[in-house]
Amino acid sequence: MVEMVSTSPPPRDEGETRRDFLLIATSAVAAVGAGLAAWPFIDSMNPAADTLALASTGVDLGPIQVGQRVTVVWRGKPVFIDHRPEKDIAAAEKVDLAQLVDPEPDSARAQKPEWLVVVGVCTHLGCIPLGQKTGEARGPFGGWFCPCHGSAYDTSGRIRQGPAPKNLVVPPYEFTADTIIKIG
């Protein structure tokens, strides 16, 4: 029987800690390098500079009449702007916060009481609620009504009934003049 000469490395024993150290150190450096190399690929899928440049929208509120609702596009999503009449403001302010699903006072949702600005996307599964156009169903609370699963919002855009868990989101916005807002 011919005894074959082994060409593979000798079996590991306690004398090989140096080799183990080199292997682990090399693998660690390689793993860090692979992670760094992966980042440009991942980051290329983030919003590009031109997308970010369109991330804010300016709206002139001047032409919007009392009681009129207007939809503008901000970051590809509808934003509802409601020039609320006195009775809607009063209705929104007198609600008992204890009976709300997502308690928020109306004053925290509207910078100026006559202007309500909310993202027009139902917080349930992303449909656009009805109520912007005259004649559309506004639901039992006079705000908006989502046709997908029956969520009803009040005149402050708060969820009052149905499966949606949160109030309509108030986007970040500021008044740059008396009747001009910049959303985003």
Place this chain on the structure above:
Amino acid sequence: MEAPTWKNPVIRWIDDRLPLFTMMQHDLVDYPTPKNLNYWWNFGSLAGIVLVIMIATGVFLAMQYTPHVDHAFESVERIMRDVNYGWLMRYLHMNGASMFFIVVFIHMFRGLYYGSYKSPREVLWILGVFILLAMMATAFMGYVLPWGQMSFWGATVITNLFSAIPFVGESIVTWLWGGFSVDNATLNRFFALHYLLPFIIFALVFLHLVALHTSKSNNPLGIDVKSPQDTIPFTPYYTVKDMFGLGVFMIVYLGFVFFSPNFFGEPDNYIKANPMVTPAHIVPEWYFLPFYAILRAITFDIGIPFTGIVILDAKLLGVIAMFGSIIVLLFLPWLDRSPVRSARFRPVYKQFFWIFLIDCLILGYVGANPPEGYFVILGQLATAYYFAHFLIIMPLLGWLERPRALPSSISAAVTPAGVGIPARGAAE
């Protein structure tokens, strides 16, 4: 070789049902590799790695690219300016194409020098030629996508080659275009095919590797492995060597990407495609230049003498010659009649190998210059020599050349007879 037994129960459970881990152990770790491979053997694995880089960068570029004549050029500029790291993706992809061809050309010349195409590796070689053809088609269509002037006119010139086909040529060109010129339909199908072909290349590479691991690696001596002493396991020895080669390669590749990203490009391709204006001097990408020179070398018709009847006109002959220059490679394993593989033991072939390499470089040089003056003659001579190398010199050398004596084994070439490792086996 028996299947390894896996200690990890999850790996063993999977491996009993789908022997993935056993295959990886056999082909990436245990694979018995001749122990005398030199650095020219690095280029196969390098080519594989470049293919993966090209697919990865390509997939991410495709997420940002718009294949429409009105938006393609702008979407590429958006990738360069607005997309996070888009410039890096694109420059890696652009220069990766050039690197891919450099690596593959070296890989092929290594095969020519060491006779890696000969029995039993004919199918391995032929698969390689198919990979080259698929690469050329992919690179050509990819170059059209940025929709610059060179993209457009390169696409126009190359697709017009098919009009040389007798009778049906014009119909074929119209079919390729999906219209009456290179236009939106052409751009769309080129994008679809440019995305498809790399996966076909990937499949061909897989078959290439199956064939390699069936016939086993050639080596610089070109002699068969005689005993286990002639081989070492692929891992760790050649994985480490390939990693080192990869490091050197990446320095070169990334050197171009970061310091001279447009070195291989044409400035004209940063001008949006204009179907009404042809650039003054159209040249293909550098890796097509030798083939382009062969295409243009044929300036004469072949007909029946003294009758004026043309059987094959120059245009068709040029196209045949260009495709023939690659097709001839398919027959190389049978054109080369010499039983000896490595040029180390073929003193005459070794010289013709270097002449052939210079001939290919001359063809590239001619392809880069306008077809006028002495470039025409030079191109014709170099083209004639290209075919003569395969069709005349290779078969004749098999008869006329006296090869030098081959060593009795890979080990014997480095250990004097009766000394060292083989002696132990021989002493029994």
